[in-house]
Amino acid sequence: MADERQTRTEKLAGEIADAIIDGSLEPGTRLDExxxxxxxxTSRTPVREALRKLATTGLIELRPRRGAIVAExxxxxxxxxxVAMGELEATCARLSALSMTPIERRRLGAxxxxxxDMVARDDVEAYAAANTHFxxxxxxxxxxxVLADMTATLRRRLAPFRHAQFRAPGRLALSHAEHGAVMRxxxxxxxxxxxxxxxHHVSLVEDAxxxxxxxxxxxxxxx
Amino acid sequence: MADERQTRTEKLAGEIADAIIDGSLEPGTRLDExxxxxxxxTSRTPVREALRKLATTGLIELRPRRGAIVAExxxxxxxxxxVAMGELEATCARLSALSMTPIERRRLGAxxxxxxDMVARDDVEAYAAANTHFxxxxxxxxxxxVLADMTATLRRRLAPFRHAQFRAPGRLALSHAEHGAVMRxxxxxxxxxxxxxxxHHVSLVEDAxxxxxxxxxxxxxxx
DNA sequence: GGGAAGTATCTTGCATGCAATTTCGTAATC
DNA sequence: GATTACGAAATTGCATGCAAGATACTTCCC
Numbered sequence: 188m189a190d191e192r193q194t195r196t197e198k199l200a201g202e203i204a205d206a207i208i209d210g211s212l213e214p215g216t217r218l219d220e221x222x223x224x225x226x227x228x229t230s231r232t233p234v235r236e237a238l239r240k241l242a243t244t245g246l247i248e249l250r251p252r253r254g255a256i257v258a259e260x261x262x263x264x265x266x267x268x269x270v271a272m273g274e275l276e277a278t279c280a281r282l283s284a285l286s287m288t289p290i291e292r293r294r295l296g297a298x299x300x301x302x303x304d305m306v307a308r309d310d311v312e313a314y315a316a317a318n319t320h321f322x323x324x325x326x327x328x329x330x331x332x333v334l335a336d337m338t339a340t341l342r343r344r345l346a347p348f349r350h351a352q353f354r355a356p357g358r359l360a361l362s363h364a365e366h367g368a369v370m371r372x373x374x375x376x377x378x379x380x381x382x383x384x385x386x387h388h389v390s391l392v393e394d395a396x397x398x399x400x401x402x403x404x405x406x407x408x409x410x
Numbered sequence: 411m412a413d414e415r416q417t418r419t420e421k422l423a424g425e426i427a428d429a430i431i432d433g434s435l436e437p438g439t440r441l442d443e444x445x446x447x448x449x450x451x452t453s454r455t456p457v458r459e460a461l462r463k464l465a466t467t468g469l470i471e472l473r474p475r476r477g478a479i480v481a482e483x484x485x486x487x488x489x490x491x492x493v494a495m496g497e498l499e500a501t502c503a504r505l506s507a508l509s510m511t512p513i514e515r516r517r518l519g520a521x522x523x524x525x526x527d528m529v530a531r532d533d534v535e536a537y538a539a540a541n542t543h544f545x546x547x548x549x550x551x552x553x554x555x556v557l558a559d560m561t562a563t564l565r566r567r568l569a570p571f572r573h574a575q576f577r578a579p580g581r582l583a584l585s586h587a588e589h590g591a592v593m594r595x596x597x598x599x600x601x602x603x604x605x606x607x608x609x610h611h612v613s614l615v616e617d618a619x620x621x622x623x624x625x626x627x628x629x630x631x632x633x
Numbered sequence: 634g635g636g637a638a639g640t641a642t643c644t645t646g647c648a649t650g651c652a653a654t655t656t657c658g659t660a661a662t663c
Numbered sequence: 664g665a666t667t668a669c670g671a672a673a674t675t676g677c678a679t680g681c682a683a684g685a686t687a688c689t690t691c692c693c
Binding site: 231 | 645646647648649653654655656
């Protein structure tokens with residue numbers, strides 16, 4: 188459809204980002220400009236510009252004169268990213284408590300109720316999709332596009348590491364209960380509680396990930 | 411010194427950013443690629459790449475096929491930026507209360523004490539420099555480079571609009587008092603109070619700006 | 634005189650080519 | 664046998680050229 192309104196550079200950036208996020212391009216892979224240009228049927232110029240763009244989001248690492256590689260994320264950096272993500276999500280929830288319109292609040296409630304059914308049916312797939320939507324509502328609800336963008340970008344950056352998020356048994360019901368706490372605080376206009384509830388929620392997600400990713404490694408102290 | 415270790419693109423990005431921040435390039439100015447290339451004595455290629463980089467920070471606006479302009483910031487966008495900045499600063503303060511090392515805490519106290527003298531001498535210039543330093547301590551003190559980067563970038567982006575920050579009479583002493591509240595909360599390890607105090611502090615800065623920038627325009631409700 | 638259509642100029646998007654730096658492989662020395 | 668030095672291949676950084684789209688201007692029509 189709208190495939191010729193955006194420039195080749197933008198299309199490339201999107202495709203490469205997708206390849207990284209869905210795992211086709213593994214961390215550490217060298218991103219040779221000639222290779223990418225050949226693979227996507229363009230010249231090196233748009234490839235270079237796309238790589239610069241991706242570098243600013245942190246998805247890839249650009250070393251001057253030494254080429255680009257898909258960002259290798261150490262578990263320490265990952266923890267840093269999760270903490271930052273959590274703080275931003277909590278901030279969005281905080282602002283949502285202060286700024287959401289009645290319509291937005293009603294939508295939030297409706298989505299939450301719908302997600303209860305998915306938990307009852309144990310429909311992990313539907314719940315995962317609805318979960319993304321749920322969080323997105325707070326980005327928009329903050330009524331602050333700058334913050335919403337930052338948070339969405341970070342979420343995208345962490346997407347490769349959250350595949351198995353709802354695998355752990357009982358995680359669905361727990362997640363839904365936490366969502367309930369966040370939602371009630373936001374609907375009540377209680378900024379501090381909304382912040383705390385969301386922070387608690389995403390911290391647990393982080394812990395769940397760490398248990399899956401490195402079950403035997405010694406737990407570092409959170410910063 | 412280190413002028414040939416970084417690439418032309420990076421140097422260009424820095425110089426153009428400086429020109430925007432110090433006001434040499436006013437908002438709305440068209441950034442013609444040929445013109446910039448000629449002015450800085452390079453070809454268009456590094457100019458293009460520098461522009462892309464600046465676009466991601468928000469300093470300039472890049473419209474596909476229509477060129478780049480120095481970002482025009484409406485007062486509404488400015489308020490959004492200030493709110494986001496405030497939330498991020500508050501978050502850094504929150505994390506600082508939890509994570510600062512004893513050495514960092516001591517440095518914070520020392521700087522605060524030194525700033526008291528500047529207030530007494532009414533040395534606006536020195537205070538402004540120390541103020542930047544003061545805030546930077548919290549970025550580092552969060553022990554979260556991702557968050558610190560985001561906050562520093564936003565601060566840089568807002569730099570053009572904070573020139574007259576300490577002009578208003580009595581602002582120096584007030585600022586110092588607020589710094590004191592933030593510092594005490596951080597030193598006490600009280601995350602919630604640190605967050606609240608910093609938010610209060612930067613909100614007042616925002617208000618001061620708005621009074622200077624648009625004294626007669628009707629006040630919008632903060633989001 | 635005002636507006637619209639067509640044309641010319643300008644600007645960006647992309648391709649290609651060259652030079653400099655890095656990296657890899659080979660060989661020589663310790 | 665390991666390490667270092669040298670050289671070749673490869674890769675990035677940058678310059679230039681061309682084509683498509685956008686802007687500005689002229690001209691024509693109402």
